[in-house]
Amino acid sequence: MDMKQIIAGRIADAAQVCFEHCALTAADVAAMIEMPPDKKLGDYALPCFRLSKTLRKAPPMIAAALAEKIDAPEIDRVEVVGGYLNVFLSRSQMARGIVEAVLAHPGRWGASDVGAGKTVCLDYSSINIAKRFHIGHLSTTMIGHSLKRIYAFNGYETVGINHLGDWGTQFGKMICAYKKWGDRAQVEAGGVQAMVDLYVRFHEASQSDPALEDEGRAWFKKIEDGDPEAMEIFSWFKEVTLKDTQRVYDLLGVRFDSYNGEAFYNDKMEPVVCELREKGLLQESQGAQVVKLDDYGMPPALVLRSDGASLYITRDLAAALYRQNTYHFDKCLYVVAYQQNLHFRQLFKILELMGYDWSKNMEHVAFGMVSYEGRALSTREGYVVYLEDLLNKAVEKAREIIEEKSPNLPNKDEVARQVGVGAVVYFDLHNERIKDIDFRWERALSFEGETGPYVQYTHARCCSVLRKAQAYQGVQPEYGVLCDDEAMDALMLLSRFPETVRKAMDQNEPSLITRHTTSLAQAYNKYYFEHRIMEESDPAGSAARVNLTAAVCDVIKTGLYLIGMEAPDRM
Numbered sequence: 001m002d003m004k005q006i007i008a009g010r011i012a013d014a015a016q017v018c019f020e021h022c023a024l025t026a027a028d029v030a031a032m033i034e035m036p037p038d039k040k041l042g043d044y045a046l047p048c049f050r051l052s053k054t055l056r057k058a059p060p061m062i063a064a065a066l067a068e069k070i071d072a073p074e075i076d077r078v079e080v081v082g083g084y085l086n087v088f089l090s091r092s093q094m095a096r097g098i099v100e101a102v103l104a105h106p107g108r109w110g111a112s113d114v115g116a117g118k119t120v121c122l123d124y125s126s127i128n129i130a131k132r133f134h135i136g137h138l139s140t141t142m143i144g145h146s147l148k149r150i151y152a153f154n155g156y157e158t159v160g161i162n163h164l165g166d167w168g169t170q171f172g173k174m175i176c177a178y179k180k181w182g183d184r185a186q187v188e189a190g191g192v193q194a195m196v197d198l199y200v201r202f203h204e205a206s207q208s209d210p211a212l213e214d215e216g217r218a219w220f221k222k223i224e225d226g227d228p229e230a231m232e233i234f235s236w237f238k239e240v241t242l243k244d245t246q247r248v249y250d251l252l253g254v255r256f257d258s259y260n261g262e263a264f265y266n267d268k269m270e271p272v273v274c275e276l277r278e279k280g281l282l283q284e285s286q287g288a289q290v291v292k293l294d295d296y297g298m299p300p301a302l303v304l305r306s307d308g309a310s311l312y313i314t315r316d317l318a319a320a321l322y323r324q325n326t327y328h329f330d331k332c333l334y335v336v337a338y339q340q341n342l343h344f345r346q347l348f349k350i351l352e353l354m355g356y357d358w359s360k361n362m363e364h365v366a367f368g369m370v371s372y373e374g375r376a377l378s379t380r381e382g383y384v385v386y387l388e389d390l391l392n393k394a395v396e397k398a399r400e401i402i403e404e405k406s407p408n409l410p411n412k413d414e415v416a417r418q419v420g421v422g423a424v425v426y427f428d429l430h431n432e433r434i435k436d437i438d439f440r441w442e443r444a445l446s447f448e449g450e451t452g453p454y455v456q457y458t459h460a461r462c463c464s465v466l467r468k469a470q471a472y473q474g475v476q477p478e479y480g481v482l483c484d485d486e487a488m489d490a491l492m493l494l495s496r497f498p499e500t501v502r503k504a505m506d507q508n509e510p511s512l513i514t515r516h517t518t519s520l521a522q523a524y525n526k527y528y529f530e531h532r533i534m535e536e537s538d539p540a541g542s543a544a545r546v547n548l549t550a551a552v553c554d555v556i557k558t559g560l561y562l563i564g565m566e567a568p569d570r571m
């Protein structure tokens with residue numbers, strides 16, 4: 001029940017009556033409809049300028065003709081101003097229609113089945129073994145998680161893939177360092193940080209003892225050859241890393257369907273390389289094997305080094321084929337920082353040159369960088385912020401605020417987790433993904449303005465109203481009371497929510513949902529402060545306002561869910 005679609009349909013019907021051979025569809029009209037900035041100009045406006053070409057009439061005449069023929073219960077009146085047809089909705093009809101439609105689909109307003117029977121693979125988070133999870137990994141994790149929910153909400157089968165970075169000579173060095181200085185219990189207790197320390201020590205030591213590098217390489221060779229000792233240590237490194245990371249995933253509520261990473265493709269690259277050669281795409285360059293891409297304005301992609309070793313892109317080629325053969329995806333998304341833009345352009349182009357039509361269904365969902373309190377993170381300068389520390393601190397701070405504002409709240413720990421983590425997630429998904437983000441505590445945890453706690457708080461406020469509204473449950477609502485501008489704003493946002501969900505999916509842009517949900521929270525709060533929801537003397541009007549509250553409550557919760565946030569009932 002999207003009002004705009006309904007009105008578009010009514011206008012299209014009128015056009016059929018007014019103009020002979022008019023091929024205007026409801027979808028055409030919907031695409032042209034605008035929302036006037038000032039409500040005095042109507043709730044919707046149709047500019048008729050573009051139509052004048054096909055209909056061979058002046059825009060004001062088209063608008064006037066449509067105005068005369070349009071007839072719909074949803075419309076109160078229309079006005080013609082210049083070449084515009086301005087539509088004023090019948091507010092009580094509209095209020096009833098929207099509120100009842102939302103309440104008829106609890107938790108599913110905006111859901112669709114456009115993806116029914118289709119599969120989308122999402123490659124996100126994709127952590128590196130033996131490296132700590134820092135806030136630079138937040139965006140890939142949360143954008144991917146949110147998109148997975150958005151696609152599932154639209155009927156898609158989704159496959160969440162953590163393409164582990166678990167291959168490379170550094171792992172040989174790490175084993176070498178472990179054998180020299182390491183201790184099982186120490187790594188077991190220290191987790192990833194203990195491995196990082198070993199690696200740093202290896203680097204320092206190799207400055208004065210270059211032979212170490214050879215030893216490291218020898219250990220990597222052992223991994224490649226499947227030597228049992230090397231394999232045992234290496235898979236244990238993996239286990240330790242995944243255990244460490246799992247704590248963060250648990251806090252965020254993130255889950256994956258597959259952890260097949262780079263190492264998984266060890267035995268799957270040879271066929272790909274053969275295929276490239278057979279298809280005449282491989283060329284030798286200084287002993288190495290490359291795919292030339294000059295014709296497409298890109299540098300050559302290095303597929304095999306001169307010593308025969310495979311590279312990042314070789315593994316990604318094998319992974320793409322594996323995913324298509326295994327999941328038969330209709331879409332494959334890579335949620336990876338924009339710095340890897342060239343890598344993905346090369347990857348997609350090579351697959352296209354190999355003749356795979358499905359390569360056009362792959363997309364690099366790029367995002368910007370995260371800085372912290374105004375400073376760019378830099379591992380080299382030792383300026384890193386670990387995600388787990390950040391989340392824990394956010395939970396702690398949320399807990400302090402709860403202690404101060406609502407000391408009697410039951411299950412404070414649980415709510416502190418939902419709010420603290422939510423604040424961080426919201427901060428990450430609030431701006432267009434391609435923009436860089438500067439994380440600031442003061443903004444993230446504020447209960448005002450555009451923040452996660454603010455939206456969650458509005459949801460809890462709605463829940464609180466609903467808890468007190470039992471008395472109006474069986475009362476027939478009088479929607480005529482929802483005709484003021486504040487109610488209209490909230491109603492319009494409810495009615496447009498499905499359109500926003502769809503757009504967020506089409507553009508792989510969760511921030512559209514973050515913003516829409518925030519606007520809805522703001523509109524409701526405005527309404528709440530200017531109107532009494534429950535008035536004993538007016539049960540029918542109260543019932544309508546309570547229903548509006550219930551609809552807002554439900555849609556805020558859905559919006560938060562779609563961006564990976566929880567919505568506590570009390571705060």
Ligand code: ARG
Nearest residue numbers: 123126127128163165316336
């Ligand atoms: N592990 C890589 C990194 O941290 C990201 C992997 C992204 N996925 C992929 N299929 N290339 O940079």
